[in-house]
Amino acid sequence: MSNDPFVADERGWTPVNPRLATGRRVVATSFTTLITALVVAILVVGGYPELGFVALVLGIGVGLWLWWLIGRQVRAIGYAERDDDLLVVSGILFRRLVLVPYGRMQLVDVRRGPLERYLGLATVQLHTAAATTDATIPGLPPDVAGRLRDQLAAFGEQRSAGL
Numbered sequence: 475m476s477n478d479p480f481v482a483d484e485r486g487w488t489p490v491n492p493r494l495a496t497g498r499r500v501v502a503t504s505f506t507t508l509i510t511a512l513v514v515a516i517l518v519v520g521g522y523p524e525l526g527f528v529a530l531v532l533g534i535g536v537g538l539w540l541w542w543l544i545g546r547q548v549r550a551i552g553y554a555e556r557d558d559d560l561l562v563v564s565g566i567l568f569r570r571l572v573l574v575p576y577g578r579m580q581l582v583d584v585r586r587g588p589l590e591r592y593l594g595l596a597t598v599q600l601h602t603a604a605a606t607t608d609a610t611i612p613g614l615p616p617d618v619a620g621r622l623r624d625q626l627a628a629f630g631e632q633r634s635a636g637l
Contacts, residue, residue: 480563486554487552487554488552489549489551490552493613495545495549497590498548499541502537502540502544510536510537514529546566547566548613550565550569551612551613558575559573559574559575560626576626576629576630578602579601579627580603581600581601582600582622582623582626582627582630583599584599596614597611598611598622600626
């Protein structure tokens with residue numbers, strides 16, 4: 475057994491669906507393209523075409539960097555179902571580990587926005603009495619999200635019955 479809190483037990487981390495990266499990349503690319511086009515247009519119309527070209531190159535560079543970064547961020551998200559609690563891990567530079575005891579869960583919420591529906595994904599959010607221990611697991615297939623919701627709700631009812 476490792477002392478590193480970011481090492482899961484023998485079952486390991488369950489990763490989220492890679493399509494989550496696609497959705498996040500669509501949003502980032504749209505925003506980056508819009509901002510870059512706006513800045514380039516202002517500079518060219520304002521009489522600074524050279525600066526417009528520099529802004530275009532910077533915009534493309536930022537877009538490529540975000541494309542790579544989003545892939546890394548999505549690969550860093552995972553969860554592990556243990557006997558008494560659920561672990562959710564995320565982050566690259568600043569790692570975050572949330573441990574949610576089943577007996578402390580008050581609500582398990584499943585969300586699907588328009589982009590998530592298009593990509594066939596859902597987000598599971600766990601709510602507890604303490605706001606700092608709420609956890610979110612994005613990028614799950616709807617059937618996995620539904621199974622996880624039902625399983626976590628059942629575990630929560632079993633564990634909190636003695637309270």
